[in-house]
Amino acid sequence: MARNRHEFGVDSRYESIDKKTSDGKRLLEARLERLNDLSRSQIIRARLLQLKLRMQEYLVQPVYEDGNFFTSFLSKYVDAIYYKRRKLAEDIDVSPVNLSQVLNNHREPTEEFMFRLMLHS
Numbered sequence: 425m426a427r428n429r430h431e432f433g434v435d436s437r438y439e440s441i442d443k444k445t446s447d448g449k450r451l452l453e454a455r456l457e458r459l460n461d462l463s464r465s466q467i468i469r470a471r472l473l474q475l476k477l478r479m480q481e482y483l484v485q486p487v488y489e490d491g492n493f494f495t496s497f498l499s500k501y502v503d504a505i506y507y508k509r510r511k512l513a514e515d516i517d518v519s520p521v522n523l524s525q526v527l528n529n530h531r532e533p534t535e536e537f538m539f540r541l542m543l544h545s
Contacts, residue, residue, distance in 0.1 A: 471504035516540040
């Protein structure tokens with residue numbers, strides 16, 4: 425009988441597809457419940473850790489393709505910490521337009537911009 429289950433793609437730990445689906449739904453519900461219990465600071469910490477790991481992965485084995493990885497990482501950093509990008513602009517004392525132009529690759533970040541960002545982070 426195990427052969428038939430493998431032929432149809434059913435995990436051999438389950439007696440039926442319904443049981444597998446039911447377990448999958450319960451696992452998803454448990455994960456969502458746990459996520460709902462996280463505080464804002466725990467979510468920010470998790471996002472920053474995820475960004476750190478992505479940056480480390482990039483440094484070990486960079487992907488060479490057209491793209492500005494600085495702005496990609498900066499966007500992820502801003503979105504991890506702030507609800508609105510305008511708030512970061514206020515915190516580092518640059519105009520929201522300037523921040524937007526840097527994030528959208530319309531302008532290279534100036535040395536002063538980078539210095540303010542370093543102090544912030």
